[in-house]
Amino acid sequence: MSHEPARASAIADLMRAGRETSRLSMVFRYAIADGLGLTVSDLECLDFLADVGSATAGQVAERTNLTTGAVTSMLRRLQQAGYVTAERDPADRRRVIVTLRPERAAELERPYERFAERARRLVEGYTVEEVLLLVRHHHSMQAMYLAELDLLRGGDTARQSA
Numbered sequence: 001m002s003h004e005p006a007r008a009s010a011i012a013d014l015m016r017a018g019r020e021t022s023r024l025s026m027v028f029r030y031a032i033a034d035g036l037g038l039t040v041s042d043l044e045c046l047d048f049l050a051d052v053g054s055a056t057a058g059q060v061a062e063r064t065n066l067t068t069g070a071v072t073s074m075l076r077r078l079q080q081a082g083y084v085t086a087e088r089d090p091a092d093r094r095r096v097i098v099t100l101r102p103e104r105a106a107e108l109e110r111p112y113e114r115f116a117e118r119a120r121r122l123v124e125g126y127t128v129e130e131v132l133l134l135v136r137h138h139h140s141m142q143a144m145y146l147a148e149l150d151l152l153r154g155g156d157t158a159r160q161s162a
Contacts, residue, residue: 042074042083050109085099
């Protein structure tokens with residue numbers, strides 16, 4: 001007896017669930033940004049800076065998929081709102097180093113706290129093997145997104161590794 005129909009159905013369910021999770025994640029991000037009076041790109045920039053500490057304007061542009069002109073405007077706005085500092089790189093005066101102001105970090109984390117606690121409780125019920133499977137799955141999905149973004153941006157690094 002073949003398990004192919006059950007497998008195909010399970011894979012279709014997984015793909016559907018993944019799309020709905022992605023959609024809800026995006027709606028959630030928009031709601032968080034709106035509650036903070038920010039755009040989603042602003043929030044992506046600030047989340048990135050919270051993870052890495054400091055970054056160049058070029059790195060922010062790459063992470064947010066914005067043009068350097070749009071990033072310059074965004075960083076000016078975030079600087080005026082007191083979220084970030086922007087300093088010329090002493091080693092290369094053409095580069096600007098952007099840093100999230102630490103006193104604003106907690107304010108950005110607050111809207112996620114309830115969700116993070118629920119997510120922590122959810123994964124507490126998983127075995128180590130299940131958690132490691134999910135980690136592998138997320139890493140693979142991230143690599144796929146990065147490769148697709150590279151192609152959409154007209155790059156050729158993804159073509160070389162495909």
